[in-house]
Amino acid sequence: MGGRKMGNLNEIAAHLLQNDDVQLIIGYGEGSAGRVRPLFVSNKKATEKLLFDSRCTQNLASYLYKKEITCLGKPAIVANIRTLRGIIRLAAEHQLEDETIIALAVSTGDDVKELRRLEDMEQYLSEADLQLKKEDKALLDKLNAMTIADRWAFWQQEMAHCIKCYACRQACPLCYCTQCTVEINQPQWIPVASSKLGNMEWHIMRSMHLAGRCIECGQCGEACPANIPIHLLPIRLAEEIRELYGSVTGISKRESCEMSSFQPDDKEKFIT
Amino acid sequence: MTNEFEPKIVAFVCNWCTYAGADLTGTSRIKYSPNVKIIRFPCTGRIDFMLLLKAFSNGADGVIVSGCHPNDCHYTSGNFHARRRWITFRVLLDFMGIDINRIVFAWVSAAEGAKWAEVVNSTVNKIKELGPYENYREIINEVWEEEKWEI
Structure with missing residues (x-):
């Protein structure tokens, strides 16, 4: 599929940094007390520390617009489903432009899909399970x-x-x-x-x-x-x-916000 | 003087329809309950939900929100936006256990002086039945107890 590559997380991350495709990898690393923490890698060697497992549930999309992160260059982001939805929603709200980030979509550590365009992410999400916990x-x-x-x-x-x-x-x-x-x-x-x-x-x-x-x-x-x-x-x-x-939010870069739009025949029963 | 509970009601109304409608109520010499304090806004679209919370946190027992009928908005679509916001806001308040019967929404046009009086009177009667908003008063007048700080 266009724009999609599969492989090992650490290898792909190292490769991206080496080719100067991105200057920063936002991902997960080992933290204290058996927990994981967000990891920001800009050096090829440190990509060894990146990991992904069932503990990695944090939505990393919240780092994408923070000034101290954006100043580090173009990022690639290790993305679980919720992070991907965050990216798409940010794009829908014009906070991100297409092809300014690379998402490394993960399900398990050894199955990483490199998604370069929002369209690829949308496609990936269309096959994903979006159910609540x-x-x-x-x-x-x-x-x-x-x-x-x-x-x-x-x-x-x-x-x-x-x-x-x-x-x-x-x-x-x-x-x-x-x-x-x-x-x-x-x-x-x-x-x-x-x-x-x-x-x-x-x-x-x-x-x-x-x-x-x-x-x-x-x-x-x-x-x-x-x-x-x-x-x-x-x-x-x-x-x-x-x-x-x-x-449904966070699945299409063209989705609108229901609170800033309306239908003339919106139904309600409480206004007299 | 009677000891009957007199509810405090704040009405957020739009300038173009309901405010003019309330004016008409007065010029038509229609009597209505004096419990209501009217606050004029340019449009229902401007009535932020935070203002309603402010009304309650300042001791209001009920709130009226009123503006132009759909398709009559002076700014074309302010009331449509407001309507969606209130639909959502009520869901949230209800989910948090806040009594949504204390917030009354109405469309009152500039020609509906009589309807404004009716909206106010029925709201006052409804809030009188519900009584003072004790739940909210309790959290407004929160007392700081020392035991609270035990670790």
Whole structure:
């Protein structure tokens, strides 16, 4: 297939750097305590450290637009499904241009596909499994079945642990605003300190700003140091938007944002 | 003076339809509940969901959002965009356990003075039945207890 090469991750990465096809490889490396961490490789020798296994779930697409990364040159990125969806969505929102990055699509370490164009990535994703994780689906169904008072109690209890570290925002590939509403203090939209009100308002705001854009990778929830299932909030909206308008995000560079478009006959039952 | 609960209601309305409609209610001498505080916006498309949260965090018991009927928007499509936003916003609030009955959405044109009075009155009655928004008041007036800081 056009633009696709298969082979070993480390070999392909070394080859790309040697040919000066890219100046940087964004991938995963061994971290501490048996965990993996993001690894940024610009030297051919260090490509040995790159790895990919079942622990590598982080969505690396959030590094693609960070200034300290973009200044290092053209990147190749080790991409699992969620990273690929992040790349496509960023391209759909005109944050990335075609052929400015190379995705090394991985399923296991020895089966790497080199995808140079967005089209190739779209093709790769069209054959991929985009289902939610089973435990997320189960918790979502459980919450949907609860009464409103129980849901309030559930979220109040969960959000009491929020320390407002904004790790959810930093981890999200789609939270790329250079100035976030929570950093504005005139007006002070959301209280700065961790408080019941401010925590809730922050998560409402974050989810609303991801409505119609969220690629359902669940990275925000994984980044949360308090283990709050906050990823379910934008995922719930994504679920609803898929039902209402039939749109799936992060699969086509031409997809629109459902919140910045409309149909004159959008259905609702609550406006009198 | 009675001790009956008088809800505080904030109405976010668009300049071109509902604000003019509310004006018509007054010039037509139609009486309506004084619990509502009207805030005028250029368009329903400008009414950010954060403003609704601000209303609640400042102690509102209910919120009305109203603007031009579909196809009547002064800016052609502001209300269409707003409608999608509210559809989504309600889903999120409901999922978080926030009572969406406290937010009333309406289309009120500049000619519908009587409808505006009806929207306000029915909202006030509805919120009176629901009572003060205790859940929200509880988190606004959060008390900092020392035990909270035990590690």
